[in-house]
Amino acid sequence: MGIRTGKEFISSMQDGRTIYIDGERIKDVTTDPRFADACQTVGELYEMQHDPKLIDKMTFKSPTTGDRVGTSYIIPKSVDDLVARREMVKTWMDSTCGMFGRSPDFMNINMTAYATSWKAFNRNGNNYGDNLWKYYEYIRENDISMTHTLINPQVDRSKPVEQQSKDLAAKIVKETDAGMVIKGARMVTTLCAFSHELMVFPSNNIAVSEEAAPYAYAFCIPIDTPGLKFICRPSVIHQNAASPMDFPLSSRLDEGDAMVIFDNVLVPWERVFIHRDPEMCNSLYSKTNTMRHTMHQFSTKNLAKSEYMMALAFRMAKSTKIDVHLQVQGMLAELIQYAEFVRSCLRASEVDATVDEDGVYTPAEMPLWTVRMMFPKMFIRMCEIIQIIGAGGLVAVPSYAELKGEVSEDVEKYFESVNADSPTRIKLFRLAFDSAVSSFSGRQQLYERYYSGDPVRLAGMLYNIYDKDPHTDRIDEMLADLEDRQNPVGSVTAFKATFD
Numbered sequence: 001m002g003i004r005t006g007k008e009f010i011s012s013m014q015d016g017r018t019i020y021i022d023g024e025r026i027k028d029v030t031t032d033p034r035f036a037d038a039c040q041t042v043g044e045l046y047e048m049q050h051d052p053k054l055i056d057k058m059t060f061k062s063p064t065t066g067d068r069v070g071t072s073y074i075i076p077k078s079v080d081d082l083v084a085r086r087e088m089v090k091t092w093m094d095s096t097c098g099m100f101g102r103s104p105d106f107m108n109i110n111m112t113a114y115a116t117s118w119k120a121f122n123r124n125g126n127n128y129g130d131n132l133w134k135y136y137e138y139i140r141e142n143d144i145s146m147t148h149t150l151i152n153p154q155v156d157r158s159k160p161v162e163q164q165s166k167d168l169a170a171k172i173v174k175e176t177d178a179g180m181v182i183k184g185a186r187m188v189t190t191l192c193a194f195s196h197e198l199m200v201f202p203s204n205n206i207a208v209s210e211e212a213a214p215y216a217y218a219f220c221i222p223i224d225t226p227g228l229k230f231i232c233r234p235s236v237i238h239q240n241a242a243s244p245m246d247f248p249l250s251s252r253l254d255e256g257d258a259m260v261i262f263d264n265v266l267v268p269w270e271r272v273f274i275h276r277d278p279e280m281c282n283s284l285y286s287k288t289n290t291m292r293h294t295m296h297q298f299s300t301k302n303l304a305k306s307e308y309m310m311a312l313a314f315r316m317a318k319s320t321k322i323d324v325h326l327q328v329q330g331m332l333a334e335l336i337q338y339a340e341f342v343r344s345c346l347r348a349s350e351v352d353a354t355v356d357e358d359g360v361y362t363p364a365e366m367p368l369w370t371v372r373m374m375f376p377k378m379f380i381r382m383c384e385i386i387q388i389i390g391a392g393g394l395v396a397v398p399s400y401a402e403l404k405g406e407v408s409e410d411v412e413k414y415f416e417s418v419n420a421d422s423p424t425r426i427k428l429f430r431l432a433f434d435s436a437v438s439s440f441s442g443r444q445q446l447y448e449r450y451y452s453g454d455p456v457r458l459a460g461m462l463y464n465i466y467d468k469d470p471h472t473d474r475i476d477e478m479l480a481d482l483e484d485r486q487n488p489v490g491s492v493t494a495f496k497a498t499f500d
Helices: 006-012 036-048 079-095 105-116 128-142 278-282 290-319 326-351 365-390 392-396 400-404 408-414 422-436 439-450 455-465 469-485 491-499
Strands: 019-021 059-061 068-070 146-149 171-175 179-187 197-200 217-222 228-232 258-268 272-275
Touching: 006 036, 036 079, 068 128, 079 105, 079 290, 079 326, 105 128, 105 146, 105 197, 105 290, 128 272, 179 217, 179 272, 217 258, 290 326, 290 365, 290 422, 326 365, 365 392, 365 422, 365 439, 365 455, 392 422, 400 408, 400 422, 408 422, 422 439
Parallel strands: 019 228, 146 197
Antiparallel strands: 059 068, 171 179, 179 258, 197 217, 217 272, 228 258
């Protein structure tokens, strides 16, 4: 099959999937006003793969069929492959201002990385690794859009999942000849309304015990599998907006987030990658390089996002000529630093990439860990800078529809600025409001805080995996050297003796 067109993607979403929002089941995500525009956005991403000017960047020839497949599925065999993949991701991310973080490339890269370590999944005489490799080939050749769910519902966060009094987390309830049966819930399935497949993998540490084993699994199944239900949060789209230009990002970039319910869902054995194996679940990231490849993808998203916020601030400051003030230049310089910081870390991760025994190149992890930990704080500051630069203008900006309303003459006259006529300034400040103030922006800020994990646990993880010995050894050696340099005659004599 190879790469899908935008039209093929949109039609593939009409599969009868079970999606609930605002107390009702959605009949068709391609036409419902809470989903249709975002569905169209994903379709546009798929269509970009067919652009003659982009096809060599966005795709490569499948090693098995020769068909064109997405570059996000490439197994990097050189630094150049890592760069090519990053440039492909950046092309998609630039088209969405970095605000559509779970575009299909996210999971494509994630699953491709797992597939490069497929041998690690063949344990205890099973063939789950073989399943994983076949699945990777399936999603690559069919240009699959995926969502995933990693986290158990927030019920009693003081206890491990197997000790909670309310047994709500998804678990294996039985095995049959056809597969294993899952019952319970998981969160958060971002992009579920616009995906073909659901990846269910472990995230939190699982106790190595008989009681915890039912929660230790990994698999992938189609979104329209019988028994799967997705309950979405309310949309951030302002459905009563007088003009699409009033909320230009939220109207087309709401990925959606949901709780997924498994109502005795049968998972075929050929789709199972881990089964009742807490040890494998707990060592998943150490046995594979998946996180490093995933960090490379979302750091590219962060670069696109920071460049967009920087460009927006530049244009806003120019519109009212506030960029002549030194304090504003200082804030704009901050945005430059954020963008260049992410760009530098990305490049360092590629230049310092390592190669494994199978010839797979993996980005260096510490530059990407640094972006992972710093960017949530950086993005919140970016929003704050936009708010400060816009000031009261963000509160006072009217609907774009006023330009055709009864007071259009007043709007044309009184909403212009020194470097922007009224239509331009209103569009610009509505865009800034949606980027840094609206409920869409609030969701983006929350997303950046938590989408890659609990920042407190991540900080502890970073500290524990960081190689601290060379640095502590340096201090010990420095102290020993300073002590050796001491001379009871005095510092001047000691200094002279050093050079005699």
